[in-house]
Amino acid sequence: MLSIPASILQNYNEAISHEWLETNGLGGFSSSSAIHCHTRRYHGLLVAAVIPPAGRMVLVSKLEETIVSNGQRFELGVNDYGAVIHPKGYNYITGFTKDLFPEFNYEAAGIQLKKTIAMVHGENTVLVAYNVTKAPQPFTLELLPLLAARGYHSLQHANGAIPHQVLFDNNTLKANAVQGTPGIFIKVPGSTWQPNTGWYYNFHYNIEQSRGLDYIEDLFTHGRFSVPLQQGDSLGIVISTDDPLNKNAHDLLEQEKMRRQALLKDQADNETLQQLLLAADQFIVKRGTGSEEGATIIAGYHWFTDWGRDTMISLPGLCLATGRYEDARRILLAFASTISNGMLPNRFQDNGEPPEYNNVDGTLWYFIAIYRYLQATNDQAFVITRLLPVLKDIIDWHYRGTRYNIHADDDGLLYAGETGYQLTWMDAKIGNWVVTPRMGKPVEIQALWYNALNIFAELLALNDQPADAALVRNSAARAKESFGKIFWNTNGNYLYDVIDEQGHPDATLRPNQLLAISLPFPLVDDEKAEAILSIVTEKLYTPVGIRSLSPDDSRYTGVYEGDPYKRDSSYHQGAAWSWLLGPYIDVIMKLDGSGKKALTVINNFLYHLQEGCLGSIAEIFDADKPHRPKGCVAQAWGVAEILRVIKEYRLLEK
Structure with a gap:
């Protein structure tokens, strides 16, 4: 098992030099730095291969997480905005391991979360599983999807092309990102949805900057999910270009685990x-x-x-x-x-x-x-x-x-x-x-x-x-x-x-x-x-x-x-x-x-x-x-x- 200790993860400059990669057998992938601060235009939570193995698109760039407990908010995300790093969620990450899948451990307000990210072989589908290993009291996990909806060699900037209308039904958000691109489905069991459309501006990708390329991007959101959780809960999220109506993230994760163990x-x-x-x-x-x-x-x-x-x-x-x-x-x-x-x-x-x-x-x-x-x-x-x-x-x-x-x-x-x-x-x-x-x-x-x-x-x-x-x-x-x-x-x-x-x-x-x-x-x-x-x-x-x-x-x-x-x-x-x-x-x-x-x-x-x-x-x-x-x-x-x-x-x- 490969691992990165908290001493490195909580040192921003050291942490962003480590990366993880998940792939799907189609040319698609999911990837970022070890603290989920994107440093490349190619980083993204769901990078789909629309015409396998090519036609790759960064559809869902990030899923920003916030723990809400006793009226306090603990933002686990990390973003480089050039003059400032915000939020500084790397202060809450206690460990990263890479065995069959990349896994991330967080602790805030006495709450301990283990997150696993995996891609499903043969699908443009990424799974995000949260296990609550410790929680002194119930809390809420808020999830903010940030969309790029672009070809993976390019960057996105605020525009009017992304439709603001979405459908939320059966715990699943369906968004049509841009004409000619696949639909985006995000299934969060047990969630409620708060619509709030808008752009987040000026994400800086420092590796692109060091390579002499354009490096500033804007990302779009339709709103955020909220999920009540407590100790012992396990939340499995499906993010896909296909409707996940009858799909269960934990079942898909187990199937992918068995496939990799067979290798x-x-x-x-x-x-x-x-x-x-x-x-x-x-x-x-x-x-x-x-x-x-x-x-x-x-x-x-x-x-x-x-x-x-x-x-x-x-x-x-x-x-x-x-x-x-x-x-x-x-x-x-x-x-x-x-x-x-x-x-x-x-x-x-x-x-x-x-x-x-x-x-x-x-x-x-x-x-x-x-x-x-x-x-x-x-x-x-x-x-x-x-x-x-x-x-x-x-x-x-x-x-x-x-x-x-x-x-x-x-x-x-x-x-x-x-x-x-x-x-x-x-x-x-x-x-x-x-x-x-x-x-x-x-x-x-x-x-x-x-x-x-x-x-x-x-x-x-x-x-x-x-x-x-x-x-x-x-x-x-x-x-x-x-x-x-x-x-x-x-x-x-x-x-x-x-x-x-x-x-x-x-x-x-x-x-x-x-x-x-x-x-x-x-x-x-x-x-x-x-x-x-x-x-x-x-x-x-x-x-x-x-x-x-x-x-x-x-x-x-x-x-x-x-x-x-x-x-x-x-x-x-x-x-x-x-x-x-x-x-x-x-x-x-x-x-x-x-x-x-x-x-x-x-x-x-x-x-x-x-x-x-x-x-x-x-x-x-x-x-x-x-x-x-x-x-x-x-x-x-x-x-x-x-x-x-x-x-x-x-x-x-x-």
Whole structure:
């Protein structure tokens, strides 16, 4: 169980650095800081995915709570209004824990309340349960819903678009927030309703301000609920886009509890793995409806949708290491139908626009994901029948040439790049400026290409095509030979990062070369692998991730901060990436199979589960100490790769 003590929760600046996240398997979520003071535009009690997993909207931002006892009012909420923090409900919070769900403990006027927040899997529904563990006398709990009713990337400001009329019946409020948005239902058993419409102004979101973005919002209310309570009472609230007429919050909470416990059935004695398994569950979501319903992976919360590259890197850790083979199968099949000109989409957009295909590596990671699926399940019939024809089409397009000048070159290696496009995972772009263009032959693309060819050859052999398999193996061998001739940096004793479009080597020290060792079919021998591991450990390793650039480089940026321009220009120029610990540990295990060094890496990392978004793993970290978490608070491939290597190498059993 993860926990935050009262000493931190009652220190405002410390408390707001901790966050919690609930998700619903649709792309929707509920999230805030540990004291319910919103610090991001993405924080909200009900953030619904209207077109799963996209079309996300912050519908209900907050549910402000006030205890009324003996004529006194104790406001439990916390809001940043810029010049003032009001109310200061963090003075009443005595503890926060994260086990199956986030739970909050409050004490005021001798009354002790435990609050649990949970999202219902497969619904745009959030549950809020209050248990009165102690109360010297009966009291009233007032609840003030504050609505944002907006797209989750935007902010709301006072306007006349939100209808003031609501319906309150059977303890349930129904509000039509804005035309074209879902209705909002709030069911509070045993409550009375006092209408009082109006705006609350100037909520400040300090993280948005620090990111150089607009950060002030207004929220709307229709009025407030009042509920009489006493010791021993339990109040269950349902907040949903669907009518909760026949739904009971406590029943739904118990069902969700059982669903999550089932995910942990094989890890009853390991709390670290339990939290990672719960974190993994948050990224696997539905895509599509009806007969076309498939599955995909949200790249990161709060603002990413599903990306081809992130999905394929994450699939082994989120699905295979957790035994969720059917989810893996559905994801692989769903992406097979999206391939165009031999390419997987780079990302799906929020509002139904066509997918973007500006990547070279996501398609190649698809081969790795399929290969690991086959290793985990031995599901040859599915792979050969449904996926091999797709892989053949991809290989053919890469030899023929596809978008962005992606093609197999005369030396057997893969060339990629056009001016103005970012095609690898180092994909930051500011206007027309590609920060790390890496046109030509990036080192990790060659590793992925070599692996794709070998995997394709193995599948052809499984399909009784030995002659075709031999031809592809010859192509792979040619690529490996060419790689060996041009990629080794003799002076630095490591691999060049890119051979550019003029054939010039780039000696920038980056972590991409790890993939030339870590993937199933390595491109370098043990001696060179040892040299690479040594310099990566010396210059790039941090306890929470691998730096994207050596501190010796003049472009190195140790702290990721500032406005969008400053942040994007430093995104891959030093920031430490959590997902790269996976390939780093793979290399350690290939060179030292005992697991002791790898276990040390994991143990050095685990403190992070207690900071930032509790129980999950941040996207990036400052390259310099103290390596503060930055970027998305919960990132799929970070969780996936840590979970994968722990399970694959049984590190927590050593």
